[in-house]
Structures are given as C-alpha cells and as structure tokens.
Amino acid sequence: MLSVAWHTLRARWAAFAGSFVALALGVALLTVMGQALAASLDAPVRAPERFAAAPVVVRGQDTLRVATSTGERTKELARPRPVPAGTVAALRALGPVTEDRSFPVRAYGAPAAPDDLVGHPWSTARFAPYRLTAGRAPATADEVVTSGDWATVGTRLHTADGPLRVVGTVATVSEPEPGTGLAPGPGPGFEHAVFYPDAQAARLAPESTQLVVEADAAAVRAAVKDKDQDGDQDGDQDGGDDEDEDEDVRILTGDARRLADADPGRDAEALTALNALFGTAGGVTAFVSVFVVASTFAFAVDRRRREFGLLRTAGATPGQIRRTVLAEALLIGTLASATGCVLGTYGAPHLGKLVVDGGLAPKWYAIGGPSAGVWPYHLAFWTGLLVALCGALAASWRAGRTAPAQALREASVDGRALTLGRRACGTALLLTAGALLAYTLATDPGELLHRKSYISRPLLLITAVALLSPLTVRPLVPRLPGAVGLLARAGAVAGVRRTAAVAAPVLVTVALAGSLLGATATIGAARAAEVRQQTVADFVVTPRDGTTLRAEALEKLRQVPGTVVSASSATTVFTLEDGVALVKSEARAADPALLATTVRLPLTAGRLTDLDDGSIVVTEEWARHRVGQQVRVWLGDGTPRTLRIAAVLSIGTGDNGAYVTPANAGGGGVDRVDVRVRAGADPTTVGARLRTVDGVRVTSRTQWVRAALPQTNRTTRLGMLLVLGIALLYTGISVANTLAMAAAERRADLTALRRAGATSGQILRLAATEALIAVTVGTLLGLLVTAVNLTGLSAALHLLSAPPTIALPWQALTWTTAACALLATTTAVTSTTPALRPPRS
Helix, strand or coil: CHHHHHEEEEEEEEHHHHHHHHHHHHHHHHHHHHHHHHHHHHCCCCCCCCCCCCCCEEECCCCEHHHHHCCEEEEEEECCCCCCCHHHHHHHCCCCCCEEEEEEEEEEEECCCCCEEEEEHHHHHHHEEEEEECCCCCCCCCCCEEECCCCCCCCCCECCCEEEEEEEEEECCCCCCCCCCCCCCCCCCCCCCEEECHHHHHHHHCCCCEEECCCCHHHHHHHHHHCCCCCCHHHHHCCEEEEEECCCCCEHHHHHHHHHHCCEEEEEHHHHHHHHHHHHHHHHHHHHHHHHHHHHHHHHHHHHHHHHHHHHHHCHHHHHHHHHHHHHHHHHHHHHHHHHHHHHHHHHHHHHHHHHHCCCCCCCCCCCCHHCCCCHHHHHHHHHHHHHHHHHHHHHHHHHHCCCHHHCCCCCCCCCCCCCCHHHHHHHHHHHHHHHHHHHHHCHHHHHHHHHCCCHHHHHHHHHHHHHHHHHHHHHHCCCHHHHHHHHHHHHHHEEEEHHHHHHHHHHHHHHHHHHHHHHHHHHHHHHHHHHHHHHCCCEEEECCCCCCCCCHHHHHHHCCEEEEEEEEEEEEEEEEECCCEEEEEEEEEHHHHHHHEEEECCCCCCHHHHHCCEEEEEEECCCCCCCEEEEEEECCCEEEEEEEEEEEECCCCCEEEHHHHHHHHCCCCEEEEEEEEECCCCCHHHHHHHHCCCCEEEEEEHHHCCCCCCCHHHHHHHHHHHHHHHHHHHHHHHHHHHHHHHHHHHHHHHHHHHCCCCCHHHHHHHHHHHHHHHHHHHHHHHHHHHHHHHHHHHHHHHCCCCCCCCCCHHHHHHHHHHHHHHHHHHHHHHHHHHHHHCCC
C-alpha cells in the first residue's frame, strides 16, 4: 500500500499540496507554541531590586489566611497592613529602622518625563543600592533626586503637590565581574524613581507598610515573635532565600526581599497570559488543520471516483482502497510534520522577540534553544501525524465504498449532496451545540461571558454547519443575470461538493471573526450601557495623580456650593463559600445616604438606604444572597466581620460588586467622587469650581460613560489577531488547493465552452463568478453562525439582568470577506488560465 500511495502522491502532488502546506504550517505553529510553554516553565526567580542591599525587610501582612476543614486557604489582601507601632518600637531598639513609602508621581512640563514615575524617601535609595551620578541629596521639600537620564540637575518639574527642582541624579550600582578587580559602576535602573526628603515623602504618603531594619535577622525574629529564632541564622546572613511570617508582619531576608518590590508577581502574571494566548492559538491551529485536511481529502476522494472504480474493477478490495488513502495521509503527515518541526525551530526565537518587544513578556523571556527540550517537537510531530490520519479517516471510508461501476462515470454533476454519515454527524453536532447553549443559559449564563467560552463554543457550531453546508448551496445561490451568471449558478449548483469545499474555510474565517470580535464588542457595549444606567451623577471626580484623592482635595470638593458629593473607595471583601473556597469579591465603600442620590444600582431585593456599618450589599453571585441573612466576611485589610445582607444586586456583566460603609473599607482611600448638581444650581459653574481643585480630574457624565467602554488589552488583541490570522491563512490554502484541483478536472468542460463560442474573458469571468458564489455561501453561513452565537450571548446578558445588546463587527467582517473573495477570485482566474491555452501539437 505504501508504494502505491507514494506513486499516487508523485503523480497527484498538486492535489495534495494544500494538505501538505496546511499540516506543515500547523505543526510549525504547534512547535512554536510548545517551545513557548516550555520557556515559561523554568522562569528564573527575579532577584531583589529596591532592597538588594537591605539586611532585613519587615513588611506588613499582605496575605489573608483562613483555616478550613480541607486545609488553609490564602488570598492576597487588597493592600498590606501597616507595620504595628509596637513592632516598630521594638525594632528600633535593635538598630536603625528606615520606613519605606511608595507613591505615584506625575510630572508636568517635562516632555521626557516617564508616565510611571514613583516617589520614595531618599533614605531608602542606599538599599537598592543607588549611587549619585550628579548633584547632591535633596534637602528641602521642593528638591528631588531622579533615576535614569530623563532629567538633569536643574530640571524644573511641576506636580500636583507643587513645583520641584532636580538637585541630583542616581543610577543603580551594578556588580563587578568576578576577578576583574573593578569597582561597581552605575547600571540600568529598574524603575523611574523620584526621591524626596524623608519628611516630605511622609507628608505625601503618611502610611508605611514596610521598613528596613539594619540588624541581625535572628534578632529581628525574636523581637517580632518574642520566641526563639526560626531557620538557619548562617543561611540568613549569607543571603539565602528566607521568609518568615506571623499574624501581623512578614520578615524578608535573602532572595525573599524581592517580595517587597512593586508587583513581584508580574512575571508570573505575564506568563500566565501568554500561556493562555499560545494555548488558544494552538487549539485553533489544530482545529483548522483538521478542518482543512479533512475537507481537502474529502474533495480529492470525490474527484477520484473513476480511479477508485478502476482499482475495484482490477480486483482491489474496499479495505485495500481505504488503506491506500490512509497510507497517503500517513506519508503526507510524516513529511509535513517533519517540515513543520524544522520551520518551528527557526520561527520560535522571532516570536519570543516579538512578544518581548511588544511588552507582553519579561525582558528575560526567550523561546527556543536547548532549554526547551525535545517534548515540544514530539508533541507537534505526533499531533500533526494524528491530524492527517483523522482528517483522512472519513474520506478513506467513503473511498472504500466506491463501486466498480464508477469507472464508467462521465457526469460532472454531483450525486447526493450529503452522505448519510456526514448528515448524521452534522445533525448530531448541531443538536449538541444547541443543547449545550440551552443548558448553559439555564444553569450558568455567566459562563458564556468568559473568554474561553466565547472562543471555544463557536467551533462546535462551525463544524456542524460546515458538515451540512452542501444542503444550503442551492437555496443560497441566487439567479444571476446574463449568460455568465446563468452558467455560474448552474456550475455552482451542479458541483455542490466543490462549492461547499470552497465555502467551508470561508465559513470558518467569517464565523471566527464575527463570533470572537462580536463577543468582545457585545460584552463591551453591555458594560457601557450598565455604566450609563447606573451613573446618575452630573460629574465624576477621580485622582489626576496617584490612586487616591488627598484629604485636602476631598474637603475642597465638599465645599463647592450647590452639590451633593458622594465619595467612595475601592476595596475587597473575602468570604468562605461551602466552608472550603475562599472567594475574593470587588467592593466599594461609600455613605449609603449619599450613594443613593448619585448612583442607580440594579437592586433585586432590599434597599440601599438600609446599608449600615453592620451590613453589606451583595450580588446574586454570592452563595448567600437573601436579605437578612448573616454572612461571614474578611475586609480588605483581613479584619474578620459578620455582616447582615441589606440588599442584593443583579450580577450583570460581572462588574457589579459588593457595597459596604466607609467603616468597613479596610483602609482603602477615596478614589472616586460622584457629584450631583442640586436643583437651581448652574452645572457649568459647578464644573468650573470643581476643576479649580488641585490634583483631580473632573469628567462629565457623558465623558465618564464614554470612557467606561472597555478597551481590549494588548494580549487579548494579539490573541484575536493571531487566531484570525491563522484562520485566514488556512482559508487561502484550502481555497487555492480546492480551486486548483477543480480547474484541472474541468479542462474538458472549458474546452467545450470555447468550441461553443465563449471567449477567454467570458470563461475567466465564469470562473471568478463561481468562486465568488462559493465565497458568498461561506460568508452567509458564517454570518448565520455569528448571529446564533451572539444571540446566545445576548440571552445570557438578559438572564443576568444586564442590557441585552448585539454588536456585530461589520468593519472586520467586511475586510475578512473581501480578503476571502480576493483570494478565491485570484486563485480561480490563475488556475483557469492554463486551461485556455491551445494544446501542443
């Protein structure tokens, strides 16, 4: 069988070129994705940055720990607790104590100023360590020292806290090369720091959540815990990774000091997002590869009816025919998989550089190389081979059923549009897709709003519609004017399998573009509509610099005449569901009486005015959500409380959170102020008075609602583009391969048309029109799939009491359809042109 398959491939290489290219590219992508996942498994531990030279860092507790029947459950607190005053006093008896503070800084009037400036006390600079490269240390409240090269000594900066003057610049001290004898020199910085005098930093950021103790680690432990030291003292002094905790603080030494840096888990978060991105791309690649290979083999087998009939007439059994087709798939799969592994080896480093340059991965991230191991290659190779065999399995079964009489067949008109097996599979998948959608809507409609759901669920419906697509060709193809239009429609309907084979990849591309982009647009529009419905305030005030409003700015806002001012702060609450699951919920803390006048919350039970210091407003997503029930919660700072449920909100798009009073804010500062203009007051005057307050950003209700429209982040955007790019690439491969095979088979038909008087231009227009008909059928089916998916999403929004909307990405759909049409017509005209040449004498 292998020798027969090999000779068949050599004779019919053009018919299998599409499958080979599709598999090779698919395996190459899987190889790259596998190496990308391997690169994230051995992520290096980030070394301490701001406190690399600090002996011991004592940090306020930032982790909530709750004991359950199945073990301890932990969650990161919204903000670390301050180090208790008693602990600070005990530590001062051991040695110098330096309190650390961090706060955002926004500099105006300096074009080169970075957007991520962060302020610190000058006394902490030596623990990085930083070294002055120019100027001197800051001495007065209006003097600062900056890191990096964006400012020089003498630069004037304007901030919300007043003008500043740069009196010095610093750089981090790099380690010398071992054995060189060179002194440490300045190295690149890891942050854009602005160092203030300690007193000024304390005024700007009164709360300190961590401090440096210049004392022995064991003595620090003893002072904090009042018990014998834990761990190995020598290991601590040698800089090993050592972390110790008690109820109030964490003691960090060695490599554990990195936990005191800003966002120490940023590498893990970035890699998690990348893994999701590459996993999604790999899954779509495998799906589309199977789709294209199966479609190509099915069409090729259908075109080889006479060949298989001759083999049957010569004595070949159905089993031998099936094995021949599978042997062809095995050879193609082996060659394509090997080629794909080689391509993936060269492509992996380029993808790694792309995601690093795009800010989607840490600077150290690299794909490929010996560290990736061999498992990504094994995974990609054997997956490619399996895809080839699975794609050819159904076609081999159909080839084995070819009767010997097919050798005498001359008609170009297809027989049955669908085999019984294809009809049964398509119907079963269609019913399964509908049943899953109905079940999810009935049990957990919120699941449909998750990204994994609206990326994966359309694939089932796409497969079902593609299997049943031959049944839709005749009803969807309209009557076209003119002789070319008449012939084109007749050819498309007569060659229904050819039309469906071209339409199927177009269906995949259009349906993916419409479903993925439409889902994000629909959810975004629903969230914007929620904000529009809930916002009653005429103005919304937020911090211009930093994350919270200063107390003096808040007081000035409250003094603006003719206004109702409702200040609120972002926080979190934790609850234990089913006795084992510690769940974190976003929340806001506000005065209930003022809140009721500035927002319109989607209440399903209870009253907002019943909220007090002993109660909470929850959403229907909570395990306990009946008015009057008692619920055990932990506030944002970890304080345990038992609160009564005063009111219940609908779930909506997921942005509706809990509400508590300021007494239960858990230390969160005010980050939003809703302002409503009283009757008789002039909104223009009120807005002007609000804008005179320093350090605030004032937006009108219209501007706030417009800004609330969610923006797709870079990782999600890249993922969408990658998925759609893969789909479009495979569409081009499949369409080109199918039309090339069809053109080679229709030489006799085209010759008959030439003899009947048709010109070359008419025949080319006929080929292009037939291709456009197939693209139109695929586009209409893709739009149908998109409509069903978005209708299900809209129904889920309605069940969640969110504004039900449907947002179709018409621009993306137009460009996708135009690209498919251009690919199809170009391939049709190019593959038909050789058939118009007169035969050689």
